[in-house]
Amino acid sequence: MGGLCPLKFVLFVSLASVLVPGAWGWSKEGHIMTCRIAQSLLEPDAAHAVENLLPQHVNGDLSALCVWPDQVRHWYRYRWTSPLHFIDTPDDACTYEFSRDCHDTHGKKNMCIVGAIRNFTSQLLHYREGSSDRRHNMTEALLFLSHFMGDVHQPMHVGFTSDEGGNTIELRWFRHKSNLHHVWDREIILTALADYYDKDTELLLQDIVANFTDGVWHDDVSSWKDCDNLMKCPNKYATESINMACKWGYKGVTPGETLADDYFNSRMPIVMKRIAQGGIRLAMFLNRIFSDSDEEFAAAT
Numbered sequence: 001m002g003g004l005c006p007l008k009f010v011l012f013v014s015l016a017s018v019l020v021p022g023a024w025g026w027s028k029e030g031h032i033m034t035c036r037i038a039q040s041l042l043e044p045d046a047a048h049a050v051e052n053l054l055p056q057h058v059n060g061d062l063s064a065l066c067v068w069p070d071q072v073r074h075w076y077r078y079r080w081t082s083p084l085h086f087i088d089t090p091d092d093a094c095t096y097e098f099s100r101d102c103h104d105t106h107g108k109k110n111m112c113i114v115g116a117i118r119n120f121t122s123q124l125l126h127y128r129e130g131s132s133d134r135r136h137n138m139t140e141a142l143l144f145l146s147h148f149m150g151d152v153h154q155p156m157h158v159g160f161t162s163d164e165g166g167n168t169i170e171l172r173w174f175r176h177k178s179n180l181h182h183v184w185d186r187e188i189i190l191t192a193l194a195d196y197y198d199k200d201t202e203l204l205l206q207d208i209v210a211n212f213t214d215g216v217w218h219d220d221v222s223s224w225k226d227c228d229n230l231m232k233c234p235n236k237y238a239t240e241s242i243n244m245a246c247k248w249g250y251k252g253v254t255p256g257e258t259l260a261d262d263y264f265n266s267r268m269p270i271v272m273k274r275i276a277q278g279g280i281r282l283a284m285f286l287n288r289i290f291s292d293s294d295e296e297f298a299a300a301t
């Protein structure tokens, strides 16, 4: 049986939060909002499958475990997943190509976010035929897919190789030390929460949802969801990210400088939009993976 019997799992989660102080990746809040949006958009088949796969202690709340892959990535058992959280692209190229870029530092193919999304998507497509013991691995597949759909939308997770997606670009965020990757992972979201939302993630989430239900992004949603082939669409999301990393992440940033209001005000809307896109696309994936029709299964096998 896999590593996710409920008891062991509770232990994993609680221990992980003690041992790993700052979670990596789209900050905790970014992942939580992405998964909250996705779960609210699930159709009955997918909603039921997700509920069935989640361990009991989260009471059907997917977002409670969307950060889990960040918490275990340095554990021996999950160390292999560590390269799956990002994509290194050639410095200054501002492009992404699956065959060129989707590998780990040893050149092992498919070891990047897009490879991970494809892998866990095809695992989940076997859900309906699964025996009960296989479903434990399906739980992990669901959590990984949900997490990586968030990561692929964080622009700096598809960044340049030599600066590790901005991780080695040290600078100040207002008055404290940070780095460019971290600014996009956490700082922008935390500053927005503190300045505009009374530190309440729920209020920020409501604003994001309002923007795509009847606000500025309403007309874009159908194009965001547009996807002919679940195995190929993640490449599009990664390309969007590196394009944004170049246009909004790296642009005009000098190592050692202080980023403040100008940077925050112009980038905040982009961060919100990426969270919305990640959530809407995760829902689209899950709805198609768990739908009763056999279309996706036939296309992927």
Ligand SMILES: [Zn+2]
Residues within 6 Å of the ligand: 024, 025, 026, 069, 070, 085, 147, 151
């Ligand atoms: Zn991550």
